[in-house]
Amino acid sequence: MPPDRLGFGFNTLDRAANHRTDKPWLEALRQSGKARLIRLHGDRVRIADGHVEFGQPESEGAIFLGLDSAGHAWFAEEGNFDGGTDLRSIAVGGLVPPDELGLLAQARSLLVWHARRSFCSNCGARTEIQDGGYRRHCPSCKMDHFPRTDPVVIMVAIRDGACLLGRQKSWAPGMYSALAGFMEPGETIEDAARREILEEAGIRIGAVHYIASQPWPFPSSLMIGLIGEAETSDIKLDQLELEDARWFPANEVRAMLAGTHPSLRCPPPMAIANHLLESALARCAAIR
Numbered sequence: 001m002p003p004d005r006l007g008f009g010f011n012t013l014d015r016a017a018n019h020r021t022d023k024p025w026l027e028a029l030r031q032s033g034k035a036r037l038i039r040l041h042g043d044r045v046r047i048a049d050g051h052v053e054f055g056q057p058e059s060e061g062a063i064f065l066g067l068d069s070a071g072h073a074w075f076a077e078e079g080n081f082d083g084g085t086d087l088r089s090i091a092v093g094g095l096v097p098p099d100e101l102g103l104l105a106q107a108r109s110l111l112v113w114h115a116r117r118s119f120c121s122n123c124g125a126r127t128e129i130q131d132g133g134y135r136r137h138c139p140s141c142k143m144d145h146f147p148r149t150d151p152v153v154i155m156v157a158i159r160d161g162a163c164l165l166g167r168q169k170s171w172a173p174g175m176y177s178a179l180a181g182f183m184e185p186g187e188t189i190e191d192a193a194r195r196e197i198l199e200e201a202g203i204r205i206g207a208v209h210y211i212a213s214q215p216w217p218f219p220s221s222l223m224i225g226l227i228g229e230a231e232t233s234d235i236k237l238d239q240l241e242l243e244d245a246r247w248f249p250a251n252e253v254r255a256m257l258a259g260t261h262p263s264l265r266c267p268p269p270m271a272i273a274n275h276l277l278e279s280a281l282a283r284c285a286a287i288r
């Protein structure tokens with residue numbers, strides 16, 4: 001799969017992790033004419049002429065994102081403005097180039113983390129931003145805190161040429177997608193996926209195949225996309241989690257992907273579930 005097809009998954013910035021611990025280096029970059037600042041208000045950003053709007057970073061508190069291939073240094077900070085467009089709409093509509101969407105995902109996840117972690121979770125003292133925004137240090141108990149990423153397993157189970165998909169009550173009518181859930185501590189990716197499918201649909205999964213991953217900045221998930229080979233087929237629905245789950249034959253999935261199904265649809269190509277369904281169809285065809 002080309003890396004720029006998944007929304008938020010294509011980030012070409014050099015994060016300069018070896019340099020960003022160097023405060024004078026970072027300060028010189030920020031004050032250079034090649035610095036660019038994007039401002040987010042929650043998950044909204046202003047776009048103009050098909051690009052993310054940017055200005056000059058004026059405050060030392062801006063988070064460093066990285067260097068682009070033209071040598072521009074990108075920074076981000078939380079703003080307070082009216083209007084703008086939310087990240088989901090930008091991704092679904094393809095309103096900015098794929099690499100700018102990747103940069104927005106990085107900025108959004110980092111900014112949310114800073115907004116929620118101003119105080120030390122160990123002793124309660126106010127923490128300080130370090131390393132361009134990739135560490136918060138507690139001056140009181142000396143603990144370092146690092147930005148979080150929350151892994152989520154998302155899986156299409158296959159059996160006898162059919163794909164297991166489910167839907168939540170809150171989704172748009174006719175929308176079905178891959179089942180997903182947060183990983184828990186002490187779990188492998190494979191076991192987390194098997195647990196989720198068993199809990200939500202009562203299906204036992206054997207072999208698990210990794211397909212791709214996708215940053216999902218709402219606010220800081222990483223979707224880990226998998227195909228699972230189901231060993232059972234009788235669905236027992238967890239009605240707290242799902243409104244419905246069903247086995248969809250390949251021809252029906254094909255129609256959902258193509259947008260030609262009379263009543264059902266699946267997530268758009270910017271979402272990893274769409275690519276998992278394509279991989280699942282290819283795998284089903286290869287098994288036959």
Ligand SMILES: [Zn+2]
Pocket residue numbers: 120121122123124125138139140141142143
């Ligand atoms: Zn502390």
